[in-house]
Amino acid sequence: MRTRPVPSSTEARLWSLLATHRYSTRKAAAVLGVSQRTVRRWERAARGRRGEGV
Secondary structure (H helix, E strand, C coil): CCCCCCCCCHHHHHHHHHHHCCCCHHHHHHHHCCCHHHHHHHHHHHHHHHCCCC
């Protein structure tokens, strides 16, 4: 069985946890060592850069 390597950037790790592993923002925050509010800010900022959620 092949597995993907752990992403190196924080943003990539966040999306991996939220999308691939289906973590909640609370659980992703705990894994990344930040607050849930910070994860929500990162998520909102990334969606804004991608043009989503407008």
